[in-house]
Amino acid sequence: MKKLSFKLLLAAASFVAVSYLPACKSNTTSDANADSAAAQLPDTTVMPDQPAATGGPVTVSPDDSLTNNLKDATKAFPGVTATVNNGEVTLTGTISRDKLPQLLQNVNALHPKKVNNNLTIQ
Amino acid sequence: MALQDKYKELIDAATTAGVNNLQVREQNNVLYIDGTTTSGAVKDNLWNIYNKIDPDYRSGDLVLNIDASAAAGTKAKVTTQSSNLNIRKGPGTDQEIVGKAAHGEVVNVISKANDQWSLIRTNSGVEGYAYTQYLTQA
Numbered sequence: 615m616k617k618l619s620f621k622l623l624l625a626a627a628s629f630v631a632v633s634y635l636p637a638c639k640s641n642t643t644s645d646a647n648a649d650s651a652a653a654q655l656p657d658t659t660v661m662p663d664q665p666a667a668t669g670g671p672v673t674v675s676p677d678d679s680l681t682n683n684l685k686d687a688t689k690a691f692p693g694v695t696a697t698v699n700n701g702e703v704t705l706t707g708t709i710s711r712d713k714l715p716q717l718l719q720n721v722n723a724l725h726p727k728k729v730n731n732n733l734t735i736q
Numbered sequence: 737m738a739l740q741d742k743y744k745e746l747i748d749a750a751t752t753a754g755v756n757n758l759q760v761r762e763q764n765n766v767l768y769i770d771g772t773t774t775s776g777a778v779k780d781n782l783w784n785i786y787n788k789i790d791p792d793y794r795s796g797d798l799v800l801n802i803d804a805s806a807a808a809g810t811k812a813k814v815t816t817q818s819s820n821l822n823i824r825k826g827p828g829t830d831q832e833i834v835g836k837a838a839h840g841e842v843v844n845v846i847s848k849a850n851d852q853w854s855l856i857r858t859n860s861g862v863e864g865y866a867y868t869q870y871l872t873q874a
Contacts, residue, residue: 671761671763672761672763672768683851683852685829685830686828686829686852686853686867687852687869689829689867690816690817690819711792712817713817714792714793715783715787716817716869718783718793719779719783719869720867720869722799722800722801723801723803723851723852723869724851724852725799725801726799727764727766727799728766728796728797728799729793729796729799730796731792731793731794731796735792
């Protein structure tokens with residue numbers, strides 16, 4: 615019994631010694647690590663695309679297309695006038711507060727440079 | 737960076753909600769936040785946060801463009817304020833009205849004509865163009 619435990623201890627000690635040796639064994643472990651990192655790549659590569667990325671320059675619609683599209687965007691909001699100057703959309707007139715988010719969602723989707731909300735809110 | 741700090745809660749909420757193709761860019765003192773989501777609730781929540789940070793959207797320092805519209809080949813819910821949604825012969829409010837979809841009705845999106853207009857078909861068989869902003873992914 616005593617002999618067996620000594621043998622086990624010896625085996626364990628030699629295993630520890632081998633694994634600490636800077637031999638070819640360390641190569642195989644780093645390969646294994648590289649493989650497992652590659653296997654996780656789909657998860658990790660999602661991250662750079664997701665948060666607060668800067669991306670390219672902002673695309674601003676030309677004035678004539680903004681003017682044209684604003685007619686549709688403001689159609690459901692009588693009393694609201696939208697004008698365009700150098701990519702900036704200025705909203706004037708009156709609107710009720712509950713309709714304001716929808717109007718601004720419509721306008722913001724047209725790729726303006728800026729939206730000036732000068733509306734009187736009732 | 738100052739605007740990203742001002743709208744941090746909004747940006748964080750968009751990130752947490754998993755908004756797709758999220759882009760946050762600052763240019764000439766305006767912050768541009770773009771992205772898409774399949775959830776109308778996520779879009780509404782982001783607009784609520786925007787309104788909380790900048791009451792009545794008065795500052796003119798953010799262009800928030802979160803697209804929650806239904807993709808082609810899927811179903812969309814009509815999310816007008818309360819009124820019916822006009823269905824038109826072509827993509828434009830100058831086009832003839834061929835039918836209406838009720839607020840809350842679910843319709844089929846056949847294709848997207850452009851950024852603003854989608855070709856839809858109602859369950860009663862009316863087919864035509866509707867304003868995409870009022871078609872939320874069902």
